[in-house]
Structure formats: structure tokens, C-alpha cells
Amino acid sequence: MGKKLQRIQTLVLILVMVSTVDSIAQSPRFLPLQRHKVQWANAVIKNALKTKDTLQLAEGWYLYGKIYQASGDWLTSKRYFLKSLRLQEKKGASYELARLYIRLYSLEWQFFHYSESSHYAQLAKQVAERIKSDKALSLAYGAMQGLYETDWSEGSAKPYPPPNLDSSLYYLKQREKLAIKTGNQMDLAAILTTLSHRASVKKDIKSIEYAQKAVSIYQTQNDTLNEIKARVGLLNAYLTFNHLKKAGQEIDTIDAFQRALSIKIIDNEHYKRSLAQSKSSYYEQIGNFKKALENEREYVALERQIIHVDRDGLVSRLGLEYETEKKEAELKAQKRELHLSQQNQQTQQRFLGVLAVLLVGALAASIAFYRISVKNHRLSESNALLVREQNHRVKNNLQLVSSLLNLQLNRLTDDATKTVLEETQLRIEVMSVLQRTLYTGQTLGEVNLHDFLNEIVKVGLQTFGYEHVQVQTTISPSLHLPIDHAMRIGLIVNELLTNACKYAFPDHKAPKWSLSCEQSNHHWTLQVADNGPGFIPEKPISKKSSFGMRLIQLQADQLYATYQFEKNNGSLFQMKFKVQST
Incomplete structure (x- = not known):
């Protein structure tokens, strides 16, 4: 009999907990987003923004939080509650602030987060006591009651009391x-x-008095459904103290309610199970074992059903918690990405401001930046990407200048002037090819000489219409030069190719042109040859010499190189220079 009563008391405890808060073991019942409530919340927020009413705006966010909490989207609900909280806390203690803390407590309680639940419950209690609001105090005391009677070991938060x-x-x-x-x-x-x-747990006879008062209140309020629930509690109290006659009367009353009103006891399995077990205990004590067995079977069936519901509810809760944590992680990642994106945009804007300066100055800044990047072995990948972006902008500016020169060429009628502009356009194209090579290359601060010079030769021949010229290049794909050295070599090769197109290839039946570059330790040798009539410039080169020859001499001097022209079945240019490793 003692074990039977103990089981009854356990069931009554479950019954009471369900009557005060939604059972955490059952699958939560969520409502779809209700359009009229969403429209009302939107109207409140719109009016608050129009009138600049902070408290009304906080109320709008609170309404949104309630809507999403009812729909089961707890992450969105919490986000709106926190938005409302930031505004309410600035206004000081109020009933609305205490109500918000209670809402946040219930969300954290749903996931068995003890520390967070305790924090919000304590804050709600402090605010309610400060404003001396009976309504707020009732909410806060209810939260504190739930905090102390919950078994937090079911959650993951540790330590828990x-x-x-x-x-x-x-x-x-x-x-x-x-x-x-x-x-x-x-x-x-x-x-x-x-x-x-x-009181029943403590074997206190007052348990019967409390239950009778509850039944009386529900009768006065004409709340039949809650009256039946209260009578189940009264039935268990009578059984606890062996008042079998009164217990039988309560069973008859509950059954009469169901027959007269054509309703089920309650749609909650815990109450059904409690009633079934109480009836089984009662009929067993009065010797009606047939009815006792019937109710015991009903109890067992309900027990199994509750176990399934508990399992499904636990799976549902864990799934919601997982989705909530995943969404929080995604939001944090998005914030980090947004912050990094904003930093990158600011950095790009600064670089674009620098690139707005003169073209030559931008190119010089690019070369200087590359030199620094080569010496800085710990330069991060992000800085390397920014350098390539700068390089790309310089290349676009060079292409713009080349396009402007091309437009000007179309308007000129003087052949000599057009020739000068075409040669200038080719020299700019050398720098543009250099920038393209840097932009597409995998190394910073160095240029692949094979790709760079071949591109210059290809562009130059296309410009003069000599794509049919037989070209032979001997350059190892592994050869790399620093940027400034490569640019000077490119300008020299461009001038020599231009001279060949102007003087060696015209009227030649089988024009040929060759280019080779070799490296031995730090010593480099560049040779350019054609099969034209041959050309030896005047020595020394003076101000009266052509611009092309002066440009070649200037670039050779910058490389500290020695060079010479020879006639050998055409023109042969040979230059030797030295490049120290960096």
C-alpha cells in the first residue's frame, strides 16, 4: 500500500507541474504566425518610428518576440526580446521590463540553461520588488518557484543545483x-x-482542505474543466489519508461530469494517467479487482503513451536547440564576414585614392610596394591580394591612356606625328603587359621573363601588321627578373622590335627576328637580331640621335649594362648586365 501511495504522490507532482507551466517533456505545441498579430506589431513599430516613441518601439519588438515564441522560432523570438530589452533598460525599472525578463527566463528554461534562467529570474524579481507591482511580483515569484523545483540535471549546463x-x-x-x-x-x-x-507529500491533512478550496473556487467561476482537474487532486488527497468513502464520491462526481457534459477528462495524458491509477488504487482497496485491473491497464497504456511523447518531445527539443545554436553560429560568422568585408572595402578605397594620383607616381608606388613585399617574408595573404588589386587598377589606367592615344591617332593627319604617337602607345603597352604579367602571376615582386617578352613581341608585331614574321625566342620559362629590371628590358626589346618593323622587315621576302636571354649566376646576356639590311647607330649617342636610341641608352645606363650593335647578316644587339639577388 505504501508503494502504491508513493506512486500516486509522484503522479500528483507531475499533475501540479503541468497545471502551472507547460510540461517540458511533451512536444511543444506551436502556432503558425498569425497575420493579424503581425500586422498589429508592424503598425505599432511604424507609429513608434514616426512619433519617435522609444517605449512604443520597445513594445513593438516585444510583440514580435511573443509571436515568434508562440510559433516555435525561439532564436528569432529571443532576438526581438533582446532588442526590446535594450530600449526598456534605458528607461529604468517598470512592469514592462520585469515582463521581458520573465519572457527571456522562459526561453532559457525551455533549453535547461540554468545560469541564464537564474539570471533573468533574479532580475525580474529585483525589478518587481523595486516598483512594488503585485502583478510583476506574481510573475517573478512564479519564475523563482519554477527555478527551484526544476531538475536541471536534464540539461547540459554545469554546475547546477x-x-x-x-x-x-x-x-x-x-x-x-x-x-x-x-x-x-x-x-x-x-x-x-x-x-x-x-501537503500530501508531507502527510499533512491540510492537503484535503487546500484541494476543497480549489474545487470551490472553480465552481464559483463556472470553470468546469479546471474543476475536474482540481477534483482529481482532491481524489488523490483522500486516497493518501484512506478516506475511501469520499474518494469513491469524487470518482462518481468526475464520471458524472463526463457523462453529463459529454467531454473527456482532460486532453493531457498526465491527468488521465493520474485518474486511472487513482481509480485502480481505490477499487483495489475496496475489493473490486475487475475494475481495478481495467484501470490499471488504462494506466499502463497511458504510461507507454507518455513515454513515447516524452521521447518525441526530447528529440524535438534537442533538434530545436541544435538549430538555434547553429543559427547563432551562422549569425556570428556573418557578422565576422561583414566586418572583414567592411575593412576590405575601406582598404580598397584608400588604395584607389592613392591610385587617383598621376599614372607614373602610381606605378612607382606599385614598384616600391612590391619591393617592400619581397623583403617582408611574413606578409599575410590578405596584403598580397590587395597588392594584386592595386596592380590591376594600374593596368586599367595604362589601358585608358593607351585608348586615349588611340583616339587622338584617329584624328591626326600628319604621318610623322602619328608615327610618334604609335611608338609612344607601344611603350605604354610594354608597361601594360608588365602589369598583366604581375596580375596573373603567382609570385610577388618578380616577372616571368619568358611570358613577359613573348607578349611584348606578339603585341608589337600585331601593331605593325607583321604577324607573318618568323620569330625565334630562346628564353627559359624559369627565368624571373625584378619588376624594375623587367620593365627596362621590355622597353629595350620594344624599341629594337619597332626599329626592325620600320627598317628591316619592309620589302623583305622572308623577314626573321630572334630574341634570346640567358643567365649565368648573376650575369645576364640579352641578344636581339634581325635579317634586315643591318644597322649601326652613331657613337656616341647625342641629343640629335633618335628618341628610340636615347631611350635604349637610358635604360641600359639604369641597368649598369654594356651593349653594342653589330652587322651580321642583319642587325645584332647584345647587352650584358648584372642582377644581384635580393
Whole structure:
């Protein structure tokens, strides 16, 4: 008999917990987003923004939080509650602030987050006590009661305290005083039902008195459904103290309610199970074993059903918690990406401002930046990407200058002037090819000489219309030169190719042109030859010499190179220079 009563008491505890808060073991019942409520929240926020009413805006965010909490989207709900909280906290203590803390407490409680639940419950209690609001205090004491009677070991937060029923009872009694003070009969009836169970556990005869008062209140309020629930509690109290006659009367009353009103006891399996077990215990004690067996079977069936519901509810809760944590991680990642993107945009804008300066100055800055990047072995990948971006912009500017020269060429009628501009356009194209090579290359601060010079030769021949010229290049694909050295070599090769197109290839039946570049240790040798009539410039080169010859001499001097022209079945240019490793 003792074990039977103990099982009944356990079921009553579950019954009471379900009557005060939604059972965490059951699958949560969520509502779809209700359009009229969303429209109302939108109207509140719109009016708040129009009138610049901060408190009304906070209320709008709060309404959104309630809507999404009811729909089961707890992450979105929490986000709106926190937006409302930031505004409410600035206005100081109020009922609305305490109400927000209670909402956040319930969200954290749903996931068994003890630290967060305790934090918000304590804040709600502090605010309610400060403003001396009975309504706020009732909410806060209810949160504190739930905090102390919850078994937090089901969650993952550690450390967590064991249930403290004495502290829970203290806040329950505080709620009773407030319900009596304010005359809230429905709250008082629910509290009395809980007190009845607590007294029953302690073998206190007051449990019957508490249950009777709860039944009486529900009768007065014409709340039949809650009256039936309260009578189940009263039935268990009678069985606890072996008042079998009164227990039988309560069973008859509950059954009569169901027959007369054509309703089921309650749509909650915990109450059904409690009633079935109470009936089984009653019929067993009076010797009606047939009915006792029938109710015991119903109890077992409900027990299995609840186990399935608990399992499904746990899976559902864990799935929601997983999705919530995943969304939080995604939001943090998006914030980090947004912050990095903003930093990159700011950096790019600074570089574009620098590139707005003169073209030559931008190119010089690019070369200097490359030299620094070569010496800085720990330069991050992000800085390398920025350098390539700068290089790309310089290349575009060079192409723009080349396009402008081309437009000007179309308007000129003087052949000599057009020739000068065409040669200038080719020299700019050398720098443009250099920039393209840098932009597409995998190394910073160095140029692949094979790709660079071959591109210059290809562009030059296309410009003069000599694509049919037989070209032979002997350059190892592994040869690389620093940027400034490569640019000077490119200008020299371009001038020599231009001279060949102007003087060696015209009227030649089988024009040929060759280019070779070799390296031995730090010593480099460049040779350019054609099969034209041959050309030896005057020595020394003076101001009266052509611009092309002066440009070749200037670039050779910058390389500290020695060079010479020879006639050998055409023109042969040979230059030797030295490049120190960096």
C-alpha cells in the first residue's frame, strides 16, 4: 500500500507541474504566425518610428518576440526580446521590463540553461520588488518557484543545483498572499492545488482542505474543466489519508461530469494517467479487482503513451536547440564576414585614392610596394591580394591612356606625328603587359621573363601588321627578373622590335627576328637580331640621335649594362648586365 501511495504522490507532482507551466517533456505545441498579430506589431513599430516613441518601439519588438515564441522560432523570438530589452533598460525599472525578463527566463528554461534562467529570474524579481507591482511580483515569484523545483540535471549546463522544494514552497506561499491580496481567484485556485500536493507529500491533512478550496473556487467561476482537474487532486488527497468513502464520491462526481457534459477528462495524458491509477488504487482497496485491473491497464497504456511523447518531445527539443545554436553560429560568422568585408572595402578605397594620383607616381608606388613585399617574408595573404588589386587598377589606367592615344591617332593627319604617337602607345603597352604579367602571376615582386617578352613581341608585331614574321625566342620559362629590371628590358626589346618593323622587315621576302636571354649566376646576356639590311647607330649617342636610341641608352645606363650593335647578316644587339639577388 505504501508503494502504491508513493506512486500516486509522484503522479500528483507531475499533475501540479503541468497545471502551472507547460510540461517540458511533451512536444511543444506551436502556432503558425498569425497575420493579424503581425500586422498589429508592424503598425505599432511604424507609429513608434514616426512619433519617435522609444517605449512604443520597445513594445513593438516585444510583440514580435511573443509571436515568434508562440510559433516555435525561439532564436528569432529571443532576438526581438533582446532588442526590446535594450530600449526598456534605458528607461529604468517598470512592469514592462520585469515582463521581458520573465519572457527571456522562459526561453532559457525551455533549453535547461540554468545560469541564464537564474539570471533573468533574479532580475525580474529585483525589478518587481523595486516598483512594488503585485502583478510583476506574481510573475517573478512564479519564475523563482519554477527555478527551484526544476531538475536541471536534464540539461547540459554545469554546475547546477538540485531541486530545492523548501525555497520553491516559499515562493509559492508568496504567490498565495498576492493572489488573496489582489483577489485573483483563478491564480489562487491553481496555487491551492499545488499546496494540496505539497501537503500530501508531507502527510499533512491540510492537503484535503487546500484541494476543497480549489474545487470551490472553480465552481464559483463556472470553470468546469479546471474543476475536474482540481477534483482529481482532491481524489488523490483522500486516497493518501484512506478516506475511501469520499474518494469513491469524487470518482462518481468526475464520471458524472463526463457523462453529463459529454467531454473527456482532460486532453493531457498526465491527468488521465493520474485518474486511472487513482481509480485502480481505490477499487483495489475496496475489493473490486475487475475494475481495478481495467484501470490499471488504462494506466499502463497511458504510461507507454507518455513515454513515447516524452521521447518525441526530447528529440524535438534537442533538434530545436541544435538549430538555434547553429543559427547563432551562422549569425556570428556573418557578422565576422561583414566586418572583414567592411575593412576590405575601406582598404580598397584608400588604395584607389592613392591610385587617383598621376599614372607614373602610381606605378612607382606599385614598384616600391612590391619591393617592400619581397623583403617582408611574413606578409599575410590578405596584403598580397590587395597588392594584386592595386596592380590591376594600374593596368586599367595604362589601358585608358593607351585608348586615349588611340583616339587622338584617329584624328591626326600628319604621318610623322602619328608615327610618334604609335611608338609612344607601344611603350605604354610594354608597361601594360608588365602589369598583366604581375596580375596573373603567382609570385610577388618578380616577372616571368619568358611570358613577359613573348607578349611584348606578339603585341608589337600585331601593331605593325607583321604577324607573318618568323620569330625565334630562346628564353627559359624559369627565368624571373625584378619588376624594375623587367620593365627596362621590355622597353629595350620594344624599341629594337619597332626599329626592325620600320627598317628591316619592309620589302623583305622572308623577314626573321630572334630574341634570346640567358643567365649565368648573376650575369645576364640579352641578344636581339634581325635579317634586315643591318644597322649601326652613331657613337656616341647625342641629343640629335633618335628618341628610340636615347631611350635604349637610358635604360641600359639604369641597368649598369654594356651593349653594342653589330652587322651580321642583319642587325645584332647584345647587352650584358648584372642582377644581384635580393
